[in-house]
């Protein structure tokens with residue numbers, strides 16, 4: 001079976017991005033966040049390639065995600081810790097929990113403990129024990145003590161506030177390693193690297209800060225042309241007739257829409273790419289279809305494939321969605337096609 005839309009995935013760019021982030025990690029080990037099915041690209045395929053590039057620490061959100069990549073035999077941490085119902089899977093030893101509440105700590109100890117990670121909240125007020133809870137960790141065997149930055153993609157005082165709350169925790173828990181930086185945090189420099197960094201977004205082509213300009217695009221949605229038509233002057237295209245042809249216009253109808261994660265926000269701003277030519281979107285994005293101006297591409301015919309303009313920083317500006325959403329919302333109808 002071949003779907004009429006595919007996600008073209010560049011394995012060379014993925015490995016390049018990890019090496020770039022590892023080199024920027026100032027001697028710290030560089031891990032990889034592969035939660036949300038590898039940010040929508042496929043966690044197994046991503047983790048396999050990153051492990052081959054040298055990555056040794058992987059982060060998922062849930063035990064189901066840990067189970068999905070368990071056959072690869074990697075070192076995996078589950079960021080959301082352990083609920084009671086997770087204890088059976090956790091007992092298999094496929095991953096270690098990142099404990100983030102007093103209840104989780106008690107649950108882990110009651111089950112006999114074992115190697116774990118711990119999340120400390122340094123001001124984001126999302127997941128994590130507070131600094132005052134440190135005595136609870138007595139007796140735990142902690143591999144990595146971590147915290148998470150709330151604003152690493154911005155130059156704000158909160159970054160330094162979180163860092164200086166984290167620094168004094170070194171040596172106080174017996175943890176082997178300290179970890180603070182996500183993708184944007186790596187770009188904040190050596191003071192934020194500690195022993196282990198945890199990039200996600202930038203591995204997959206996201207560029208949250210200018211310092212990460214060397215990051216390369218990994219994922220490109222491509223769709224097949226289902227119909228080529230001429231829209232006569234004065235007629236409109238698509239739902240709510242938002243675009244009107246000012247002259248007879250060559251149009252290609254593509255098999256992709258918002259149900260595939262190609263958001264309605266691209267209406268009037270997105271484009272397909274053909275041999276360096278930009279073919280602007282015309283009218284609204286439908287659930288499963290879009291129309292593009294094919295005037296500049298007279299050679300394109302029904303059945304041909306077109307790439308969407310999906311460089312993440314630009315696509316984010318065009319659609320009004322975050323770079324994260326542009327990756328994690330990519331639907332399940334794509335054939336994922338890796339080069340390398």
Ligand SMILES: *Cc1c(COP(=O)(O)O)cnc(C)c1O
Nearest residue numbers: 033148182183184198199200201
């Ligand atoms: C998702 C996540 C990361 C990766 O963040 P990016 O901004 O995608 O690099 C790192 N650490 C934690 C705790 C996370 O939840």
